Amino acid sequence: MLTYWIALSQIHGVGPVNQKKLLKHFQHPEAIFHATKEALNESGINPTICKAVIEAQTSEHIKKAEKLYEQTLQKEINILTINAPLYPEVAKEYKEAPILLYYRGTLTNELPGIAIN
Structure with missing residues (x-):
């Protein structure tokens, strides 16, 4: 989902490096949002x-993420996760x-690059 x-990308103060560290440990963002404090500490992130x-x-926080997702759908904006084949x-x-x-x-595999606007 x-x-x-x-929701993970929108946590204030948690940038891409720590997001990836959490994903590596928990495998999926949903697991991060159900993790205990102890489990989060075991992931190697700082306090x-x-x-x-x-x-x-x-x-x-999840409702805000749902709203943002709905807005992307309405505006025909696609989302690519870092583990997607086309990333x-x-x-x-x-x-x-x-x-x-x-x-x-x-997006296709044949594109030579992407531009950020």
């Missing part, structure tokens, strides 16, 4: 990031690469 991907994730484990391999090499790319149009 893309809602949890969006400040742990606190931010715990504070985001609310229905309000550019060269972008994955960067530690700061976002876990989500929002785009319009059609």
